[in-house]
Amino acid sequence: MSRSTQIRHLVADLEKAADVPVDAAYGERGRRWELSWSNGPTPDTMKTHLTKLAQRAGLDPALFDLSRIVQDNALALQAVRYLRAAPTGEDPYAYESALAWEIERAARDTDHPDRPLDEREAALAARLLAAEGGYTTPRSLADRLLGEGLAALLDDGLEQERPGERAWAAEYLTARYAATLTTPHAAGPADHAQAWRRHLLTAPPGALLAAAAADPDAPAAVRLAALTLAPAVRAELEAALAEADAAELGLITALRADGSAWAQIGRALGTTRQGAAQRADRLTARTPPPPVNASLTGR
Structure with missing residues (x-):
């Protein structure tokens, strides 16, 4: 041969x-x-x-x-992916050169950098490249994204009511209320408006539910979106309550094991010794026992 x-x-x-x-x-x-x-x-x-x-x-x-x-479509896709995953907080992208370097690095170090992870990523990248006129560079992408953010690439789909779809509800309400929210953002200290505009990060469901409920001029779409998030907010609160119950019961149990009197525990809880004991009984009844370690049972 x-x-x-x-x-x-x-x-x-x-x-x-x-x-x-x-x-x-x-x-x-x-x-x-x-x-x-x-x-x-x-x-x-x-x-x-x-x-x-x-x-x-x-x-x-x-x-x-x-x-x-590395072609332009791959650069656009990696720019979208990087910003969607980037943390908020003290903004490291005050200069376009920093973001341009991250885009170039992501494209260089990624196998098949033109392959999207999901339909949303593909759509955003296509719109970003179209906004660039079909030809782009990392610095040009950085300049556009620092100025306009990913939110500018969204189509009008958020205006279409999709009750029951949590992703739509969170994005729709964040787009409407992000600029007015004052609660800390879960991803860092950056304000909600910047987190949404630049990274498409949605605000916490509880903050969005409260904002919609307090809006006297909210249209039906807003109220439907808020109701869509209500189960998630309730589940989050119930989980937090269960965690607090378990912690409280653990503290009471440790104090009793160390010899603390019910009267002392009652004063800490703002109740009587009898009330403290009854509180411990109620916590015990509704707090699930810790999982059994299989290695200790021989299974």
């Missing part, structure tokens, strides 16, 4: 392994083959595939140079 035929077979196998088209060109001056592809695996991943396949074919991997082109 001729060398050129071996190379063709190698490239075909490499395309299957990497799941991307690969171009092969022979450089007469350097007497080496250059393998190039768009998006697809990182050069390190491709080198791993190449080394394995070349050795199997009896070819020296050192005969090949690898070159990957």
